[in-house]
Amino acid sequence: MITLITAAVGVLSSLSAxxxxxxxxxxxxxxxxxxxxxxxxLSGRQEARDRERAETALAGAVDxxxxxxxxxxxxxxxxxxxxxxxxxxxxxxxxxxxAAMADPFDLQAGSRGKVEVTTAAAPPRLAELAVEFTDAxxxxxxxxxxxxxxxxxxxxxxxxxxxPARLPVAPEPGVWAAPxxxxxxxxxxxxxxxxxxxVACLVVLLVRH
Numbered sequence: 310m311i312t313l314i315t316a317a318v319g320v321l322s323s324l325s326a327x328x329x330x331x332x333x334x335x336x337x338x339x340x341x342x343x344x345x346x347x348x349x350x351l352s353g354r355q356e357a358r359d360r361e362r363a364e365t366a367l368a369g370a371v372d373x374x375x376x377x378x379x380x381x382x383x384x385x386x387x388x389x390x391x392x393x394x395x396x397x398x399x400x401x402x403x404x405x406x407x408a409a410m411a412d413p414f415d416l417q418a419g420s421r422g423k424v425e426v427t428t429a430a431a432p433p434r435l436a437e438l439a440v441e442f443t444d445a446x447x448x449x450x451x452x453x454x455x456x457x458x459x460x461x462x463x464x465x466x467x468x469x470x471x472x473p474a475r476l477p478v479a480p481e482p483g484v485w486a487a488p489x490x491x492x493x494x495x496x497x498x499x500x501x502x503x504x505x506x507x508v509a510c511l512v513v514l515l516v517r518h
Contacts, residue, residue: 364460365475367444370394371416373403373452375426375435386426386433388440388454392416396445406437416442441469 372391378384388403388410400413403424411424426433438454441461449461449469457474464470 364446364448365458367394367396367446368442368448368450368452368458368460368475371398371440371442371450371452373438373440373454375433375438375454376423377432386428386431387423388426388438390416390422390424390440390442392418392420394418398442398444401440401442404439404441405433 370393372393374389374391376387376389378387390401390403392398395418397415397417399415401416401422402413403410403426405426405428410426414422416422426438435455436453440452440454441449442452443449451459451461451469451471453459459471459474461469461471
């Protein structure tokens with residue numbers, strides 16, 4: 310009888326160990342898959358940030374300011390456009406309230422240009438002033454004098470649609486919050502039940518004998 314009890318306990322212990330081994334393996338596989346997914350996500354985010362920085366680097370060197378021809382602006386107002394980058398920009402267009410203030414022109418690297426603003430407002434409202442241009446990579450941008458550098462996309466109707474303002478991108482936190490991996494709370498229920506069953510069988514056999 311003792312031999313039978315010992316054998317039963319041994320079998321249950323082996324089953325419990327086998328179940329724990331399987332649960333641990335599944336946990337490791339899930340953990341590896343999650344880590345691989347996180348690495349791919351981080352890599353994709355980094356590539357997107359690098360691409361955005363590279364795009365913005367060319368356009369970020371273009372500056373635009375409102376200037377008065379004389380103190381108080383009595384003689385009129387100008388928009389001064391400066392290309393401080395290393396490459397030329399083309400099709401530079403100054404707009405006020407959506408209307409072009411002059412024909413498009415090009416600016417070589419390190420050059421300046423000025424366009425007179427025709428408006429009854431004194432001074433012109435910065436929120437209504439914008440400079441559009443195409444960088445050396447063929448991307449169309451809009452520099453708003455009130456603040457903001459916007460990349461254009463071409464709509465199905467063939468019109469430019471301005472995206473959100475490009476700002477410095479803050480680095481992602483180095484530590485990512487993730488759900489617990491490999492927790493054994495629910496997975497220990499079956500092994501625990503087997504152990505309890507083994508103890509119960511042993512108690513019953515001892516009582517009978």
